[in-house]
Amino acid sequence: MANSHGAPLAASILVALCCSISAFSQGKRNAVECFLNGIRGGNVRVVDLTHTIDKGSPYWPEETPGTPFHTSIAATYQKDGYFARNISIPEHFGTHMDAPIHFDPEGLSVNRIPAGKFIAPAVMIDVSADVKSNADYRVTAKDIENWIKIHGTIPSGAVVLVRTGWGDRWPSQEKYMNADAKGVLHFPGLSLEAARYLLEHAHPVAVGIDTASIDYGASKDFPVHHLTMSHGLYHLENVANLDKLPPSGFGVIALPLKLGGGSGSPARVLALVPEEPAAHH
Numbered sequence: 001m002a003n004s005h006g007a008p009l010a011a012s013i014l015v016a017l018c019c020s021i022s023a024f025s026q027g028k029r030n031a032v033e034c035f036l037n038g039i040r041g042g043n044v045r046v047v048d049l050t051h052t053i054d055k056g057s058p059y060w061p062e063e064t065p066g067t068p069f070h071t072s073i074a075a076t077y078q079k080d081g082y083f084a085r086n087i088s089i090p091e092h093f094g095t096h097m098d099a100p101i102h103f104d105p106e107g108l109s110v111n112r113i114p115a116g117k118f119i120a121p122a123v124m125i126d127v128s129a130d131v132k133s134n135a136d137y138r139v140t141a142k143d144i145e146n147w148i149k150i151h152g153t154i155p156s157g158a159v160v161l162v163r164t165g166w167g168d169r170w171p172s173q174e175k176y177m178n179a180d181a182k183g184v185l186h187f188p189g190l191s192l193e194a195a196r197y198l199l200e201h202a203h204p205v206a207v208g209i210d211t212a213s214i215d216y217g218a219s220k221d222f223p224v225h226h227l228t229m230s231h232g233l234y235h236l237e238n239v240a241n242l243d244k245l246p247p248s249g250f251g252v253i254a255l256p257l258k259l260g261g262g263s264g265s266p267a268r269v270l271a272l273v274p275e276e277p278a279a280h281h
Helices: 004-017 031-039 141-151 173-177 192-201 223-230
Strands: 044-048 070-075 086-087 097-098 119-126 159-164 206-208 235-236 250-256 264-273
Touching: 031 044, 097 250, 119 141, 141 192, 159 250, 192 223, 206 250, 223 235
Parallel strands: 119 159, 159 206, 206 235
Antiparallel strands: 044 264, 070 086, 097 235, 097 264, 119 250, 250 264
16 A cells, blocks of 8 residues: 555655754644744754765766867856856766666656656765774675664655764865776675665665665676665765764655756755754743
8 A cells, every 4th residue: 555655655754854853732723834834943853865966076088188068158247137057967976866867768758757756855875984993884784784774664755874983084085986097986885685675675766875876886897786775775975974864764855857858867865854843941
């Protein structure tokens, strides 16, 4: 029953989550009003999980020499009375969304992903301690099992965010992509067994990470992309500020550009974290 109404259910879970500690006691209100008042009143903390896009942003080195992000002035205050720019940007640049079609020919392009899937409950799995001693660390099924033992079940239809600590290297191209002398990239990601575990036991709508790819840097065949996208998941990559999130009990809004036929898009990604109201004396 839940699966047949996945998008509305995800939105309902998120609103209920944010409203659960908001001021229902002050009188009846509808869910949207409750949600907005929670943000205005400080009962819901908004965490921006998005890196600023500029010419200093790290990029996938195999695609192009030098930054693929370019701007030009389209209008100036002096000449036109207003300011505007033209931009040229890859679909997979900065904090971005991978659509299923990125690796699955039958998958949805970014404009065809139901908008309700962009609003979902979320969890954060922290493996940063393991990554400190192994840049090529891949999240294991055991990591996820241990998380569940401590924090409880991952909600169906959730965005599963993985914190590796790699985001601390942003925006250094050299440190973030971490290529060796042969050009092989070294940064953490998910293992195929972890991806299978999530699909079988958690049924997420998306997986996100604070690195350039869900697959670890040295991967050449991107098995996690192939598996998860064949199951309709989208990915969030180069996610920022995961250290500001609790392990569970929050929601995510991920909004890509609605690019026709797009394999992905830069995205503004926000987390909504319920806060305990300040005590009144």
